[in-house]
Each structure stands twice: as structure tokens, then as C-alpha cells.
Amino acid sequence: MxxxxxxTGAALAVAASSSLAQTAWDMPTPYGDAVFHTQNIMAFAxxxxxxxxxxxxxxxxxxxxxFAHGQIKDSVRRGLAxxxxxxxxxxxxxxxxxxxxxxPFLAASYEEAAALWDASRMAVTEALExxxxxxxxxxxxxxQSLFLREEVTDPAQLQGVTFRAYNNATERMAQLLGMIPTxxxxxxxxxxxxxxxxxxxxxxxxxxxxxxxxxxxxHYIDVQAWLPKNMVFVNSSALTALSESERDAVLAAAxxxxxxxxxxxxxxxDTQIEALEAAGMTVMLPSDALSAGLSEIxxxxxxxxxxxxxxxxxxxxxxxxAE
Ligand code: PCA
Numbered sequence: 001m002x003x004x005x006x007x008t009g010a011a012l013a014v015a016a017s018s019s020l021a022q023t024a025w026d027m028p029t030p031y032g033d034a035v036f037h038t039q040n041i042m043a044f045a046x047x048x049x050x051x052x053x054x055x056x057x058x059x060x061x062x063x064x065x066x067f068a069h070g071q072i073k074d075s076v077r078r079g080l081a082x083x084x085x086x087x088x089x090x091x092x093x094x095x096x097x098x099x100x101x102x103x104p105f106l107a108a109s110y111e112e113a114a115a116l117w118d119a120s121r122m123a124v125t126e127a128l129e130x131x132x133x134x135x136x137x138x139x140x141x142x143x144q145s146l147f148l149r150e151e152v153t154d155p156a157q158l159q160g161v162t163f164r165a166y167n168n169a170t171e172r173m174a175q176l177l178g179m180i181p182t183x184x185x186x187x188x189x190x191x192x193x194x195x196x197x198x199x200x201x202x203x204x205x206x207x208x209x210x211x212x213x214x215x216x217x218x219h220y221i222d223v224q225a226w227l228p229k230n231m232v233f234v235n236s237s238a239l240t241a242l243s244e245s246e247r248d249a250v251l252a253a254a255x256x257x258x259x260x261x262x263x264x265x266x267x268x269x270d271t272q273i274e275a276l277e278a279a280g281m282t283v284m285l286p287s288d289a290l291s292a293g294l295s296e297i298x299x300x301x302x303x304x305x306x307x308x309x310x311x312x313x314x315x316x317x318x319x320x321x322a323e
Contacts, residue, residue, distance in 0.1 A: 023242065025058045028076075029085040030069035030230075031186055034210050036264045037139060037230050038062045041085060044137075044232075044257040051249035056242065058083065063187055073233075077131050082238035088124070088138060088231045089167045096309035097123040100316065101140070102169035103305050104225040104298035107320070110266055113140050113227040119319035123312065124231070134239050136254035138231040139261030142204040142269040143224025147217040149199055151282070155293030164192055164201035167228070169301065173202070176297045186211065193217070205272035214279040222273065223286050223294060227265075232257070 027045065031038050038060065045058035061067075067075045072084040073091065092099030100120050101107065107116040117138065125135045152158060159178035165171040166183065174181035179200070184192040186207055192198045193216035200217065208220065232254070239247060277283045286294070306313055 021055065023056050023246070025056065025082045025238070026066060027058050027060045027083045027085070028064070028066040028072045028081050029060060029062050030064050030072065030087065032063045032210055036206060036268055037085070037141075037261065040139060040257055040261040040264055041232065043260065044253050047253040047256065048249055051253065052246050056246045056249065064185065069185055073133075076233060076235050077133060079235050079237065081235075083136075083232070083234040085230055085232045087167065088229045089169060091127075092168050095127045096305060096313055097127055097316065099167075099169060099305065100309075100313075102167060102226055102228050103302050104169075104173060105295055106226065106298065106302055108143060108224055108226055110140070110227070110262070113229075114262070115323040116320050117229070118323060120316050123316060128233055129236070132236045133233045134236045136232045136234055136250070137258035137261065138229040139258060140227035140229045140265050142206055142227065142265055142272065143222075144202050144204060144226050144228065145208075145223050146219075146221040146286075147201045147203065147208055147213050148219045148221065149217055151219055151284070152221065152290060153287035154289050158200075161200050162198045164189060164198040164203075166203070169226075170202055172301060172304070173297055176300060177293070189213075190215065204268075205276055206268050209272045209275045209279075212279075214276065214281050217281070219282045219284065220273070220276050221284055221286050221290070223291070224269075225294060225298070 027041070029038055029041055033039075041060055045060055048056050048058055066081065067084070069086060069090065072081070072086050075081045076084045089099045089102040092102070097120055101113065101116060107113045124138075128135050146152070155177060161179050163174040163179040163181045164184045165174055165181040166186065171181045171183065182192070182198055184198060189201070189207070189211040202225070205220070213220070234250070239250065242250065273283060306317070
């Protein structure tokens with residue numbers, strides 16, 4: 001009798017362990033734990049864990065701790081990590097569609113950014129699919145605004161000023177303003193300023209706060225010129241290898257994360273501008289001359305983007321404008 005019970009117990013244990021086979025996914029992301037994108041992704045991982053009873057366990061490796069930002073996409077493509085997050089416009093050299101959200105003043109409000117994402121999502125999805133990657137969700141940063149060491153009312157004041165860039169578009173904008181750009185990852189911003197490599201930047205109030213911009217700049221000029229997105233994607237083979245219910249859980253959590261992320265981003269805009277002010281920064285609107293100068297640069301950059309993106313780019317812009 002005792003013998004039979006023991007056998008049954010062992011058989012049950014074997015059955016239970018095979019039905020609870022666990023998949024562990026490492027997820028490299030570029031930004032720090034305090035950043036709302038990272039918090040949204042942590043919530044996504046929690047939802048997947050709960051919905052799969054722990055059979056799919058995603059560990060988020062934030063702040064470039066597993067792979068540097070510039071290596072995350074290829075790491076996921078090659079299967080070194082099954083899933084990851086990057087700034088979408090980082091891939092603009094591969095395909096202009098990835099840079100559509102970084103053209104100054106093309107889509108500068110959340111409504112316009114959502115319409116632009118509706119119009120461009122399919123093209124982004126297909127460009128990733130061609131590399132064996134499946135797009136899961138994308139979330140915008142709040143509007144991109146200027147962080148400076150003095151009050152600037154005329155674009156001519158920016159000439160010769162060193163500038164922190166984070167993608168091709170910010171570098172191009174700086175060139176058109178006569179500034180001196182250097183690419184610096186978000187996590188390296190405080191060091192780049194404190195060592196004198198850069199003296200100004202354009203980024204969201206979120207990144208201004210997470211990098212404590214008040215320690216090395218004094219003026220925040222609220223231009224909110226565009227809303228660049230982070231996107232989360234998965235190696236398509238890793239997604240296919242999941243059970244159907246796990247796959248459904250990932251896709252459902254991704255949809256929820258996209259909606260939640262856009263709401264978090266919207267809410268951040270005002271609270272983080274207030275935080276900059278509370279920390280001592282002068283918060284101001286752009287002068288007419290500065291707005292005009294930046295709009296002109298936006299027009300030039302839009303024309304350059306259209307020349308790059310050709311007919312498929314024009315089709316996306318038509319769909320965007322029709323919304
Ligand atoms: N923060 C990121 C990208 C855009 C943003 O608002 C950065 O500054 O690197």
C-alpha cells in the first residue's frame with residue numbers, strides 16, 4: 001500500500017513538472033528603472049507571468065545592463081535575447097519608416113502622434129518581420145523640448161553651442177541650427193555635461209528629470225517638437241515556440257501595455273515639467289523667433305525624410321493627413 005502511494009506520488013510529480021515547463025526570457029531595455037517606459041515593461045512582464053501561471057517568466061534587464069542600446073535589436077534578431085526594447089528611430093538607417101516619429105512638428109501632440117502611429121504601424125511591423133522580429137507595442141516619450149544654460153529667444157544664440165544628440169534626427173537638427181552635436185545615451189547624460197562634452201540637449205521632461213537636468217542646465221524651453229517612440233519586439237521563432245495560451249498571454253499583455261504606456265506618457269508631460277520647475281529650472285515657452293526657426297528646420301527635415309522614403313513614405317503621410 002505504502003509502495004503504491006509512493007509510485008502514484010512520483011508519477012504525479014513527473015506529470016506536474018512537464019505541464020509546468022518554464023520558459024525564462026531575458027529582456028534587455030535601454031533606459032533606467034525610474035523611467036516610465038521601464039515601469040510599463042515591468043508591468044507587462046508581471047501580467048505575462050500571472051496570465052501564464054508563471055510558465056513564461058520575463059526578466060527585465062534595464063539601463064543597457066544586458067546589451068547596450070545599439071546592440072539590442074541584433075541580439076534579439078540573432079536569438080541571444082528573445083525580446084527587447086529600443087528607441088524606434090535608432091533603426092532609421094535601415095529603413096526611413098523607423099524615423100517617421102522624429103521629424104520636428106510633423107506630429108507634435110498625442111492625437112497627431114497616435115494618428116501617425118496608426119498610419120505607420122503596418123510598415124514598421126513589416127520592416128521588423130523581414131528580420132524575423134514581431135512588433136509587440138510602441139509607446140511615445142513626452143514632447144521633445146530644449147534644455148539650455150541660458151535663456152534663448154533667437155535661434156542665432158544656439159550657433160556653436162555643443163549639443164547632446166540621441167539619434168540621426170537630433171544630430172541633423174543640431175547641424176541645421178549651427179550647433180555641435182555628439183551622440184550620448186540617456187544614461188550617460190550627466191557625465192557628458194559634467195565633463196564638458198555637451199552644454200545643451202533636446203529631450204522629454206521625463207529624461208530631463210531622470211538625468212537631473214537641473215544640475216547642469218538652467219532653462220527648459222517647452223517646444224514639444226515631436227514624440228519619439230520606444231518599441232518592444234520579440235524574436236518571431238521564440239514567439240512561435242511558446243504554447244498557444246502563452247502566445248495569447250503575450251499578445252494580450254502587449255496590447256494592454258501599449259494603451260497603458262500612452263496614458264502614462266501623457267500624464268508624465270505635466271508632472272515632469274512641474275518637477276523640473278520645482279528643482280529650480282526656469283520653464284518657458286519658445287519665443288516667436290525660436291518657434292519660427294525650429295519650424296523652418298522641421299520643414300527641411302520633413303522634405304529630406306520624404307526624399308529618402310519615396311512612394312511608401314508618401315503613402316504613409318497621405319494616410320496620416322487623411323486621419
Ligand atoms: N528620452 C530619450 C529618447 C527620447 C527621450 O525623451 C533620450 O533622451 O535618450
